[in-house]
Amino acid sequence: MPSHQQLLQSYQAADLLDSALKKVAVVNRIKPNWAPAGNGFWYAKALNNNDVSYLFVNASTGDKRQLFETQRLREALEKLTGLSQKERFWITDMFTGDQDRSITFKVNDKWFYCDLKSYKCMPATDTTMKHYDPEAPLQTRRYRWEEWTTDSASADKKRVAYIKNGNIYIKSLLNQAEVQLTTDGTTDKPWGNVTWSPDNSHVVAYRIDPRKSKNVYYVLSSVPGTTRGELKSHEYDQPGDEFTTYQQYLFNVDTRTKIKTETDKIDFFGAPVLHWRKGNSRYFTFEKADRGHQRFRVIQVDVTTGATRNIIDEKTKTFIYEQRIYTYYCPDTHEIVWITEKDGWRHIYLVDELTGKEKLVTTGNWVVRDIDSVDTKKRMIWFKGSGKNAAENPYNMHFYQIGFDGKNLVDLTPEKGNHQLSYSPYRKYFIDTYSEVNTAPVIVLKRMGAPKAVHMLEHSPVNDLLATGIKLPEVFVAKARDGKTDIWGVVYRPANMDPAKAYPVIENIYAGPQDSFVPKSFSVINEMQSIAQLGFIVVQIDGMGTANRSKAFHDVCWHNLADAGFEDRILWMKALAAKYPQVDIARVGVYGTSAGGQNSAGALLFHPEFYKSAVSACGCHDNRIDKQWWNEQWMGYPVGPHYEAQSNITNAGKLTGNLLLIVGEADNNVPPESTFRFADALIKNNKMFDLLVVPGMGHSDGGKYGRLKKRDFFVKHLLQADPPERNRGEKAVL
Template sequence: MRKARSDVFFVLLLLLAVGSYAADTNRLVFKDKIEPHWFSNNTKFWYKNELPKGKREFILVDAAAGERKPAFDHARVAKELATKLNREIDPERLPYDEIRFSEDGKRIRLLGKDSWSFEFEQYSLTEEKVEEPERGETPREERRRGATRRRAAATSPDGKHEIVVKGDNLFLRTGDVEKQLTHDGSPSHSYARSAQRARYVEMRYEEPEDETPQAEVYWAPDSRKFVAMRTRAGAQRTVYMVESSPKTQLQPVLQSYPYAKPGDEIPILKPRLFDLESGKETALDDSLYTNPWSISDIRWGRDSSRFTFLYNQRGHQVLRIISVDAKSGEPKAIIDEKSPTFISYSGKFFCEYLDDTDELIWMSERDGWNHLYLFDYKTGGLKNQITKGEWVVRGVDRVDRETREIWLRAGGIHTEQDPYFIHYVKVSFDGKSLVKLTESNGTHEAQFSPDRKHMVVTWSRVDAAPVTELRRASDGKLVCELEKADIRLLEATGWKAPEPFVAKGRDGATDIYGIIHLPTNLNTRASYPVIESIYAGPHDSFVPKSFRPSYTQEKLTKLGFIVVQMDGMGTSNRSKKFHDVCWKNIADAGFPDRIAWIKAAASKRPYMDLERVGIYGTSAGGQSALGGLLWHPDFYKAGVSDCGCHDNRMDKIWWNEQWMGWPVGPHYDEQSNVTQAHKLQGKLLLMVGELDKNVDPASTMQVVNALIKADKDFELLVVPGGGHGMARTPYGWRRIEEFFVRHLSPSRH
């Protein structure tokens, strides 16, 4: 016992010495990223490199010739500056952050506190006043996330009419004449834009209650018809929290805010169609959109004969593009996406209308993988699948209507690589021509030239420093290598990259990918406790794939722990089957895969002690961290749960109904950490901020109540004034370190 206490005391001293480790390792890596500044003719660009000891250099690249060289003679410029300023100027530390080339490339301007113009031919330097560069001077690629957004407009396209809301009803204003159009509006069924809906469904909590009523109106191009949205109000749920230690007064303050939870009655939004010539409403058949979670992206056809909208049915198992005939009011499903589990609308959605050709590009997992499809916009017929194969589209960057090509990001397209690595691809609308623009064994990030003929690509892995290249955007051919990151100073600190590791999951066939953080002074003959850093939210994948100079997890490795991270089944960015494991099954959290992965890693690393395994996480990770102790007590012996959503009925409506389904069924209760709290065997630290507006802090307190009733020992940290994520605070992290030191007893090495 005395030896154990002395070991713990030693590590506590080490903990204090480690302190807030992240001694800015970011400043020890150079040439890891560049920002290209393209000339207007798109043939050249310059960028700046920050170098060790405060040095910097400016580089000029001729994309057409594939040449990289100093942008100018740094020494000559420094000499001329020294003469003008009457002080010494270091050519490797020119006091300017930006340069701007003249169109003919014969002159540059140095921009800083003072600005100078430098002529290359005569090496003359003159001071000048330079206007501030305009915003957006250096073009950046716009990231498309999904549907084309069209703003509602109260005024008709011809400018003659305006729709206003008074007393929850619609009025038509034409010049000085005002006419009431509807009489069925009321506070519970209003034509005013719904602040409640914005908060509940769109999660815009700060939407004001007392805003001036505005109509949500979509006019036909001919200004003869319009669609107005009417909202049936939902139930108002309010979450209350006590701010125990307000900054402005001694006494506590009661705070409240609207917050919908799974199963709540939500506001229902539906379209209504009006004809100005008849002055009447056209009745709409809503049989295809009876139970909306949301109705959005209302848009009219160019000939004003129909309008369409996106219908997301509550429960997220039906997603439709619905076209409505403006004369008859009859609806037709142009796209009718269905799933027996869920449609991942919040993370895997893309819809692009091609009005000139009456086509529609649509993202779907209907074949088991996330891909793009081309539909006939008028008939709803499938023209062809654009992308296909056992890989996934991770995002669409650009749709070129003229060349009928799509630039996209893909995962798993290089079968011999980690399927989470991002690669860039160009594909034709008909799917017959697919070009892989990147191939290096790592995850990629690309910046395209304004004319999209070239791409500056940076790729890396957690164990491979960034490399930046210039490639042709037409075929991905390498033009020239621009930079290799300089990590020598980082390596001199003893820094060690995480080790990627792959093992089979629960089925013995599916590869599970993760990383292992090892102590820098690893002794392979010693024994180290293992801690899993978990986040298993189904909306994404979470294990780092690109190079990082520092990780929070390193703080634990410096205390003598091995830290692991992996993406188990139920997380995103793999096949639909892989993702579906989470369906009505959040408590699973991929644990069978995680445990199998850790055991496989330990089988090759005997210094990993699986008798001392801990786990920690925040938010959904906090739910999983406690879940690991409750559902797998034979494996996880100690856990820290930070701000966990411990019962999915207590958390935000959209996230939980997306994965746990609607209506709320008994599976919600069965998977609750509250109802299972009596199973606790290991050591537990619960952390929560008393003012957490992301996850209701009452969720943690209900676990506390259940643990007390079950006569279980545990630790609790409630942070006055704290919000979401106490592990991110210095005090919260220190408590995590101290907790694991006490209960997993790392050894001295």
């Protein structure tokens, strides 16, 4: 164990290393600012001396040159404005003119023009520029849970539909004649969400049974200029709450007749988007995700009869990950591009709307992570995936293109690493950035269709970084609880690690099933590395129950959030200790925020034999208190006894370790009462713990103050040393 003086030196050494790392410029990514024609772009590059270089790249040749002398431009701007530009000279917007002999640029929200021959600057008068997002997909994405509005006017603009006193009315825009389609609507149970058919003959509408969302509350205790706390509230749906329902009907506008479609009420999300069959107003389709996340359908409706047919009908005994459902409709060919995990891995299917026949586009024991774009004319799909390259980390992202027929698969990013792409206008070129946690980023320009034709843009050396004394993280792999599946994680060690000593382990945990969370890309600044400097080995692990592996890997979380992959995490740390004697798993701490706050507290309650100390920030300690859409996705609906059985609040009496709870009083993500109820249960069970409530703070780990408290807490309980007495300004001199 370190002495108090040694510990103070560790704190100062950690601060000095953090400061040194901030001065090292490693280019992790660039933001290309493409010319409208897509033939070139400029980007900013941070330099070690806190300066910035601005570079222009000719895309066809790969030639790269400095766009201007930054120091001369800074001096010219200081002369014009009289304001010092000593801080990092950061241009937020810029475009070139006069064949790149002048620039118009924006600094600190003001536009300027500069002649690059004389470096004479003046306030800009013409600042019109076309913004292009190099990461935007070809298609605009729309999600089922987003509200949408429809045009109240018919396609021929001769009539308009609207709601009055809860009923549907149609008015002619030619003679203002009004027709009432319904009479049974009320303001309490109105009709609504009216949509016209493309041929103007029908409208689709819904009988709505509204349910108002309930409120949650918090008090702002320390508002300046007041002497009383301010009560705040906002709508917040919790698991089991009732939702507004929508019953779908069809109306023939001319005959004024209505038909109830042969489908259930929609009791999850709102009224759906309708996809009309091109050139045929008799049929439309819509998507329906059932509450409980165990069934997803694409339903076809016959407007003339109200009859329905399921084009896609996916059911599962566990869950369908709602936020990862992808559908794209190809109106010219009556096809749907669809992603599903129904074969055990997340893959792309092509569905024929007319026959319902499905065809696999991608296949194998790897994961399609998302579709970037679909080109219906070329019958080509651009997507990103992981796990296909067997020789590397299965979470590393790669980008591909493939034909609708599942042929001609091309890996646009064959190099080993975790890739991020951005595209030029018209997608003739793309920029590929790839790295790993311990491999510096490589940034290259490629031509679409010829990914090996590469122009190197940036590859930062790590010499300056290593000169600070930092140890790069290690990627470590061990077997899961089944003895077969690989579990991946990272390890951070102190820069001055003594191989003859043993170090406590601290796990940074976030076991939320919505994603995977272990860093995959290179980063200079990392809190885990900073904590390690105090004398710890810090790790982060993606255990079973998290996403981006097989369906079976993910399903571990179903009705089982308390599991949090702990069995896999513990085996992983034991394997790490077996390989490295410096790893002391008799002293293990854990910290996390939000779902990680739930997990870190749960580590002490459910695995006290392994975890000894925990810092839990803004945790969702009972899944019945937290947000409906997240918790029902994994814990299911209706709310069953497993919710209570897995609650940290219910299990508070099991606490044996050291626990620090942190919560912001203004948290509007996870209600603060989740932490307060947990604290109440701990008190009633006569359990000792620490509680930090941060006035005015929202959903957070406690900010800078909370992070200091976290470090001090682990120092006290895992190193058995007294942290700095900050109230007395205690410091050490190296």
